[in-house]
Amino acid sequence: MSTITLSVQFSGGLETLFGNRTAHTVALPARVPVDAAHWAASPAQPGSEQAGTEAETKPVDMAYLLHHLRARALTARPELFLEHGTVRPGILVLLNDADWELEGEGAALLHDKDEVVFISTLHGG
């Protein structure tokens, strides 16, 4: 089972929701079930996720990363990170230094060594 490794950064105050750490290294399975219901229950270690399932898979994308971060890295107040299945309005997301709005947001595909940055704009001017 192949995995990809991403560098994920939180800033603008968002790091307070992630154990006060700005830089995280995240390993994800290269392919994940198409049906999000298959991820929801218990996010497994990369590699074990698909073991023994015949569920249809797709290349891993940003939507899966959000799910993974919420389940595995978030340490406080998930409602300040995600809302209606995507990041809360006011949080900027950059994928390899480009606004994720250009890359299809949740549908943007992830590759090994990609860099993802989350910045909250909601904290102190």
Place this chain on the structure above:
Amino acid sequence: MPPKNCAICNSARAILKRPKTGQLICKDCFFYVFETEVHNTILEAELFKPGDRVAIGASGGKDSTVLAHVMKTLNDRYNYGLELFLLSIDEGITGYRDDSLETVKRNQEQYDMPLKILSYDELYGWTMDAIVAQIGKKNNCTFCGVFRRQALDRGAAILDVDHIVTGHNADDIAETVLMNIMRGDIARLGRCTSICTQGEDTIKRSKPFKYAYEKEIVMYAYFKKLDYFSTECIYSPDAYRGHARAFLKDLEAARPSAIIDIIHSGEAFEIKEVVKATQKLQQTCKRCGYMSSNELCKACTLLEGLERGMANAGVTDRARKRMDAEGPAPENLRTIPFFQQPNGLRRTEIAIAYTPSS
């Protein structure tokens, strides 16, 4: 998705979708259009003239950090001829302001601008930590807001500047428009969209980022690798503003132009003269010389309440009357140093006084 090309230069990879226009642009074109729009805002509102001494109200947060960078860039690029200063207010909040002031000190070196830090402690004899220890977390924002406003003016007078620029951005202004509408505060609604405010005897204040989206300010700071501080004030949660902000962000997600549209709506309200006339005339505070709409300015009233252990006296009229009933302020009451109008303002006043009436 395949990389898209910049809509402006048509060659570099687009990295940003502009919230105002939906345009996809590259990093260099983004810097250029962002800076140029601020420049145009400054020119259209005729904010400065050559030789002006301008203080940037610097908190160490994203908006004022980007403002300092852009003001320096534009002053150099277009020869505004401004003398720029950084002015920071130290409210005395341990673990919040002391950290953000470190950012401002680094900005001082990076941008080579003189920095003045004025603290609540030296001006009022009270830090916010001490105020909160006495009055609790309710109403402490009233104290902080009143004290900060006056401290900025006094800091500007010490620096002898003509003008204070602040980092208020389009999102902040749209949020304030919404709040003033929801509260029915028509007088403030009329004022809150103006780019520049100047009473007869107050220092000119303006907002060069009036039309700059918060998203672009944060992106600018990110791509320029600017160093800013982003921690929420530990005493503050202004719940009402927080809801207005969340509502505005939802609107922006549905339609990015919402922010500019709300500012335009605020500007389009015509405020009747009757409403304006009910605003009180300005005078000077008999105790500290600062401008005031009453005998005592708001800061002196709040300070007297703190000193006499009746902190609510500056917050509600009823508590104020109760304090007055206890007798006049004691002789040895701690007061704010007397306010000296800066030279520039005195000159203006004299000039106005000698204008022949036709």
